[in-house]
Amino acid sequence: MPIQFGNWLDERFGWRQVRQAIFLRKIPKINWLYTLGSATLFTVLLQFLTGVMLTLYYVPTPDHAYDSVQYITNQVLAGWLIRGLHHWGASAMVVLTVLHMLRVIVFGAYKFPREATWFSGVALLLVVVAFGFTGYLLPWDQKAYWATAVGTRIVGVAPVVGDWMLRVVRGGEEITALTLARFFGVHVWVLPATLLLLLLVHVYLVIRLGISAVPRKEE
Numbered sequence: 001m002p003i004q005f006g007n008w009l010d011e012r013f014g015w016r017q018v019r020q021a022i023f024l025r026k027i028p029k030i031n032w033l034y035t036l037g038s039a040t041l042f043t044v045l046l047q048f049l050t051g052v053m054l055t056l057y058y059v060p061t062p063d064h065a066y067d068s069v070q071y072i073t074n075q076v077l078a079g080w081l082i083r084g085l086h087h088w089g090a091s092a093m094v095v096l097t098v099l100h101m102l103r104v105i106v107f108g109a110y111k112f113p114r115e116a117t118w119f120s121g122v123a124l125l126l127v128v129v130a131f132g133f134t135g136y137l138l139p140w141d142q143k144a145y146w147a148t149a150v151g152t153r154i155v156g157v158a159p160v161v162g163d164w165m166l167r168v169v170r171g172g173e174e175i176t177a178l179t180l181a182r183f184f185g186v187h188v189w190v191l192p193a194t195l196l197l198l199l200l201v202h203v204y205l206v207i208r209l210g211i212s213a214v215p216r217k218e219e
């Protein structure tokens, strides 16, 4: 019965062909460093899952943000675990993305025909960093506040448009409720949507072009 249902679905969606293209590809002899991209992908999924769970209790306003994070950590069932996974997952995502990029550089995997994969990767790296920057403010404690004060000041020293950019990022001259709302909105809507779109392109290109072989001396 399940096989028949599978056939029924396949005749309509063609999912077996899609599965074959994604999971049954021919790959050259490669090594463990080629798993860094998938490891990054795993942290992305972990961040999505734990991030959605955190939003069930987190409140993005100055009078409740700090308390809601304390509540998650100390009162909610396994809240400390979910928050801890999200906290350390964020660092893991940055470290793994950079290591994956270093693998691509060292092995020359950015060369023809994989330039577009590389460019989508650069955009992914920017999104990963932006996730870290916007997420850091959300606990609304002293560390978060002052780190954002410094980070946004850096934006402000850009020539000509610096002042304007500072006001856009902060939602005014100072770090206020507007800044927190802005960072939260970008962290949970703009960046995840952008990341998903870029990942679709990135992974599509990886599947379409096939994985590069380990470079050899004689080549």
Ligand code: HEM
Pocket (backbone or CB within 6 Å): 033, 034, 035, 036, 037, 038, 040, 041, 044, 097, 100, 101, 104, 109, 110, 114, 117, 118, 119, 120, 121, 122, 124, 125, 128, 199, 202, 206, 210, 211, 212, 213
């Ligand atoms: C969220 C971040 C990222 C994720 C989830 C991701 C995911 C992946 C995956 C799963 C692969 C398959 C092969 C492998 O694992 O090495 C891959 C390949 C690739 N990635 Fe990424 N990637 C990310 C960021 C980046 C960055 C920052 C760059 C470079 C700036 C980059 C450039 C590439 C290139 C050029 C390939 C093709 C490698 C080859 O064919 O050998 N990626 N990526």
